[in-house]
Amino acid sequence: xTTARESLDRFYSxxxxxxxxxxxxxxxxxxxxxxxxxxxxxxxxxxxxTWDRLAPINGEQRIMVVTGxxxxxAVEAQLPALxxxxxxxxxxxxxxxAAIGLAAAILVxxxxxxxxxxxxxxxxxxxxxxxxxxVHEAIAAADAGYIATIGITPTEPAIGFGYIHCGKPLDxxxxxxxxxxxxxVEKPELETAEAYLRDGNYLWNGGMFISxxxxxxxxxxxxRPELLAGLLELADAWDTSARGAVVDRIWPNLEKxxxxxxxxxxxxxxxxxxxxxxxxxxxxxxxFASIAKLHSKGRASDxxxxxxxxxxxxDSSSGxxxxxxxxxxxxxxxxxxxxVDTPDALLVTTSANAQRVKSVVDALKxxxxxxxx
Amino acid sequence: xTTARESLDRFYSxxxxxxxxxxxxxxxxxxxxxxxxxxxxxxxxxxxxTWDRLAPINGEQRIMVVTGxxxxxAVEAQLPALxxxxxxxxxxxxxxxAAIGLAAAILVxxxxxxxxxxxxxxxxxxxxxxxxxxVHEAIAAADAGYIATIGITPTEPAIGFGYIHCGKPLDxxxxxxxxxxxxxVEKPELETAEAYLRDGNYLWNGGMFISxxxxxxxxxxxxRPELLAGLLELADAWDTSARGAVVDRIWPNLEKxxxxxxxxxxxxxxxxxxxxxxxxxxxxxxxFASIAKLHSKGRASDxxxxxxxxxxxxDSSSGxxxxxxxxxxxxxxxxxxxxVDTPDALLVTTSANAQRVKSVVDALKxxxxxxxx
Numbered sequence: 001x002t003t004a005r006e007s008l009d010r011f012y013s014x015x016x017x018x019x020x021x022x023x024x025x026x027x028x029x030x031x032x033x034x035x036x037x038x039x040x041x042x043x044x045x046x047x048x049x050t051w052d053r054l055a056p057i058n059g060e061q062r063i064m065v066v067t068g069x070x071x072x073x074a075v076e077a078q079l080p081a082l083x084x085x086x087x088x089x090x091x092x093x094x095x096x097x098a099a100i101g102l103a104a105a106i107l108v109x110x111x112x113x114x115x116x117x118x119x120x121x122x123x124x125x126x127x128x129x130x131x132x133x134x135v136h137e138a139i140a141a142a143d144a145g146y147i148a149t150i151g152i153t154p155t156e157p158a159i160g161f162g163y164i165h166c167g168k169p170l171d172x173x174x175x176x177x178x179x180x181x182x183x184x185v186e187k188p189e190l191e192t193a194e195a196y197l198r199d200g201n202y203l204w205n206g207g208m209f210i211s212x213x214x215x216x217x218x219x220x221x222x223x224r225p226e227l228l229a230g231l232l233e234l235a236d237a238w239d240t241s242a243r244g245a246v247v248d249r250i251w252p253n254l255e256k257x258x259x260x261x262x263x264x265x266x267x268x269x270x271x272x273x274x275x276x277x278x279x280x281x282x283x284x285x286x287x288f289a290s291i292a293k294l295h296s297k298g299r300a301s302d303x304x305x306x307x308x309x310x311x312x313x314x315d316s317s318s319g320x321x322x323x324x325x326x327x328x329x330x331x332x333x334x335x336x337x338x339x340v341d342t343p344d345a346l347l348v349t350t351s352a353n354a355q356r357v358k359s360v361v362d363a364l365k366x367x368x369x370x371x372x373x
Numbered sequence: 374x375t376t377a378r379e380s381l382d383r384f385y386s387x388x389x390x391x392x393x394x395x396x397x398x399x400x401x402x403x404x405x406x407x408x409x410x411x412x413x414x415x416x417x418x419x420x421x422x423t424w425d426r427l428a429p430i431n432g433e434q435r436i437m438v439v440t441g442x443x444x445x446x447a448v449e450a451q452l453p454a455l456x457x458x459x460x461x462x463x464x465x466x467x468x469x470x471a472a473i474g475l476a477a478a479i480l481v482x483x484x485x486x487x488x489x490x491x492x493x494x495x496x497x498x499x500x501x502x503x504x505x506x507x508v509h510e511a512i513a514a515a516d517a518g519y520i521a522t523i524g525i526t527p528t529e530p531a532i533g534f535g536y537i538h539c540g541k542p543l544d545x546x547x548x549x550x551x552x553x554x555x556x557x558v559e560k561p562e563l564e565t566a567e568a569y570l571r572d573g574n575y576l577w578n579g580g581m582f583i584s585x586x587x588x589x590x591x592x593x594x595x596x597r598p599e600l601l602a603g604l605l606e607l608a609d610a611w612d613t614s615a616r617g618a619v620v621d622r623i624w625p626n627l628e629k630x631x632x633x634x635x636x637x638x639x640x641x642x643x644x645x646x647x648x649x650x651x652x653x654x655x656x657x658x659x660x661f662a663s664i665a666k667l668h669s670k671g672r673a674s675d676x677x678x679x680x681x682x683x684x685x686x687x688d689s690s691s692g693x694x695x696x697x698x699x700x701x702x703x704x705x706x707x708x709x710x711x712x713v714d715t716p717d718a719l720l721v722t723t724s725a726n727a728q729r730v731k732s733v734v735d736a737l738k739x740x741x742x743x744x745x746x
Contacts, residue, residue, distance in 0.1 A: 026701075026703070313733060313736060313737070315729065315732065315733065315736075316726075327716075327717055327718055327719055328399075328717065328718040328719070328737075328742070328745050329718075329719045329721070330399070330718065330719065330720045330721070330722075330733050331720075331721050331722065332720070332721075332722035332723075332726045332729050332730065332732075332733060333722055333723055333725065333726035333729065334710075334721055334722060334723060334726075337707075337721065339719075339721055341719055343700075344700055344701065345700060345701040345702075345703065346700055346701070346702045346703065346712075346714055346719070347703045347704075347705070348702070348703070348704050348705075348707055348710065348712055348721055349703075349704065349705035349706055349707060350705075350706055350707060352706065353689075353705045353706035353707075356688065356705050356706065357705065359688065359705075360686060360688065360703050360705060363686060363688075364686070364701075369701070372701050
């Protein structure tokens, strides 16, 4: 299966751009998902930031984006260098196994020895060099037959992230820091997170997967043979005139499930998963508290303000204001506050309650108020 | 000076409707002052509520309203029974001495033995019978030559109100509860307010003044002879064709000062001020915390919601939401919060900081942002 090509030349990035980011409602919506927002104040959307991190690694011609049909125009506006043959459009969201699996199946058909790397469209990474170093090691681990991930060395007992429990070091050329993955663990309680930090063998799960495409699909076939069969049939038709009909027939019936359950956890259990520790600043920008923290760089007294035309008058207040309009927003004596002001919905909460924003979205869904979702 | 008319027949109410209510910004504005809002959820504006309290006492034909020229249409829409000759329009605000003094001077010219009662346009009183009883005693005290006020028996050590220090009982027919006023005291600190409550001789200053018009003007002449002279000249011209020219010449030059300083305090110092204790529920609705309290009737866990089209989704939250639009407002885990959502300005603060809202208005004035004031 191997070729004479260098492993880096075989590398292809995949950006699944699908998640709405419910915890960032009412900023993030079905028609304005998290990855299309500039949450860092950098002037770039998170999607564009992801693209700009990946393009230097193996070029703009080797980045595939998987996104919803309704986001096509917005995505192409953000990524003018994105080639048509690198766009995979979903007629409806089917979670990460289908998104990444289809991209892998399409790419392996085009290039049998391709090594794919999947990177979320809506995360933030500050240290490009550290990121590139880790990706290079992950590619080497993938070339050696592992499904590789990059785990971020934790700096605090975060409860908003999943963790990776590391096992023994692996002996892989060009991946000197690779370790086996013992298991993945879901977002922990604070005490558990503190124990992880003390233990030292736990990393944050950054949701990055780097693997030979054939290895990834074989792993998927072991747990989800039907799902794999559907993806392979889609891939067979993808670069032909039959694509539309096959997509219409197969995509709606694919199982909707995260790749963590279908690939990552089973592979870890079988000793086939490698992790590269990444000692760089990373955040999944999962809620408004995390955005506030990104902006304040740890200063608790700060008030972060997002919004091009934001007009904020604050007195003895801290937290974050997100303003989509130009209304005057006045804060008096509110600390760790979260105010998100959009044309049709306003959110007021606190950093400590930022994770509960999803419950509002769930309540709105239940009550049929889709107009603001 | 006295006539054969019963004192109640000589009574004339004055409603100075001038204050913007800066502590209720951004709800209250120069073009939408506090008295034009329904803050109680009763369906009536505060101005209309005041009118409805006074009309049963001596009839709709004997209520004079002093307001700004720009509010004329709104006031008349609220009070369709208000007679033209009972409307006094100010070309610019000159505070309560000029407003009440001019009304008194006009009325005394029309009816030399008139007894006037001035009642703020933007207070809330729950107990009509208790209010009427107190007004009747105050009219009796006025007939006896006193400048009378109504003080509200305090139910808690409020720090948002001024206090009246009561002296010895006065011996007035038909005013059995009247006492002399020793002094007026400004809004106290909490400890002082607690001491007042224990002392038992302190009442809340409800800002109501009942007096023979000639007595009130004479008292004013002792401290502010020039201001009185201006008011008398205005009154002389009021019911003539010269009104406009005289107003243009005199009004802009009148001293801008509260009647507390020009009449009430000097009269108290001279033993000429009587107070009738009013044991009824009263509130000046001075800030959003007080509105929240009015609505929650003391239940701290409540969330008060004002606004005809308010759409509020609240989880573990208390305080008050004022919504002027139909945006969805979502609160999560914020207690004692104040959220005021208007088309061009949003305020987020807490009950404890409600009095500080005025500082925002001051800051906006200083920075020239009159568009939102």
